Amino acid sequence: MPINADYRGPGDLPEVIPVFPLPGALLLPRGQMPLNIFEPRYLAMIDDALRDGHRLIGMIQPDASHSGGDSKPKLFEVGCVGRITQFAETGDGRYLLELTGVSRFKVVEELTVKTPYRQCRVDFFAFVDDFEARKGEDDVDRDALLEALRGFLKANHLKVDWDGIENAPNEALVNALAMMSPYGSAEKQALLEAPDLKTRAEILVAVTEMELAKKRTSGDPPLQ
Structure with missing residues (x-):
């Protein structure tokens, strides 16, 4: 994966992505979102995203109306994947990131995984217009x-x-x-x-x- 990736369509993105459930967080295509990462499971998620080279994180909100007090709350069906375009270590165990939005996605299914963070199989084809800058x-x-x-x-x-x-x-x-x-x-x-x-x-x-x-x-x- 090149350092400066150029995503021309849904086929350029992986079918399985790590997801970061965060209430009230909204990422949109070509938007920039700063993140302060300190929880061990999400530090591991960032490490894996950087190690794998894709540098992609799916931002998605937990659906509070269906949480039921579960430690693993239900997710909304639509999120937005972003690429890590800025990265810094703080020296105290945190990462400071900036995600640049690429495309929205629909969750097809959440996978059973061994990683401490959640992963989903997703579909980008419903949002093909997201790949065209300034459309509309x-x-x-x-x-x-x-x-x-x-x-x-x-x-x-x-x-x-x-x-x-x-x-x-x-x-x-x-x-x-x-x-x-x-x-x-x-x-x-x-x-x-x-x-x-x-x-x-x-x-x-x-x-x-x-x-x-x-x-x-x-x-x-x-x-x-």
Whole structure:
């Protein structure tokens, strides 16, 4: 596997990947996710991913509605695989990583394995459009997205680099805002499973507007 991998389609990815169940974590294609790894089972997962050369980790949320208190909670059916594109050792037993999203996947089955971390057989073919950068950008209502962002920032007394936002392509803007959004697991999963960029932007706007309306009418504390 080359150091700089170029994934042109689902066939370029393995059928079996290690998965990292993490509530509230949303990785999207070409998005960047920092991770602080300290649990022994996930340190082993990173060691194996680096040793095997594929450097791929499947990010997926545990489905709390079906956990039943199990030590091995049920997973949502859809996650996103990312490639380790930055790696550092901290000297105190932790790894600091950055994953770059490659493609979403559907879980076909979870495998019975001897590794301390979970592994799944997955299918990428349902998300073939993920391999085409900036697909569907022209369909995004950018004005509505920015208006929702302004409302969110004002309600929470936050500031952003507007020059950077204005210069960001629609795909990067939608996916970055979705990944950074403060919403719960259900909302994050809806954003992940959106069939296209336009729908993801619409979900993000709708959820933001609902939360802002709730805050205005009920006096709820700011989103966090």
